[in-house]
Amino acid sequence: MDIQLKNISKSFGEKDVLTNFSATFRKDKVTCLMGPSGCGKTTLLHIMAGLLTPDQGVMTGIPKKKSAVFQEERLCESFNAISNVRLVCHKDVRKNIIQEHLERIGLSGSMGKPVIQLSGGMRR
Known part of the structure; x- marks a missing residue:
């Protein structure tokens, strides 16, 4: 539509x-x-x-489910990648599902680090 x-x-x-x-x-x-x-x-x-x-x-025609990538970062720098993703997920999404998706995009070795320690590309 x-x-x-x-x-x-x-x-x-x-x-x-x-x-x-x-x-x-x-x-x-x-x-x-x-x-x-x-x-x-x-x-x-x-x-x-x-x-x-x-x-x-x-x-x-605006879909109910939307996503966007902002030009400025919208991360809690002291949180790790898993915790940042969890902030925007429905409460029923389990941690292992988040981890699987982060692994798919190449963050398997870094998902537990505070995002302030990640490169700009990894943060995006």
Whole structure:
């Protein structure tokens, strides 16, 4: 299903960041958002991810389950990789399942270390 945004607006105080933004993001297509710093790209993505609520507008086709990779790290540096993943998992996800997935991406020897000790690539 395509994602459709119609007349999405968002302000922060007196600053209008998005005003009546409309777009259709086609299913199975890659879309690139480009624009100068401060034009609302990150705000739009935060709205689509459910991290912000638009002041007005309608969104359809947004899946209930979403994932995102943020440009800044969102890790608790004193926690290890397992504990960081556990923070965002449903409480029913067992530790061994998390470990299996971390092993698949090459973190088997490092998943018990505090993430501050991991390289940038490993942290991502």
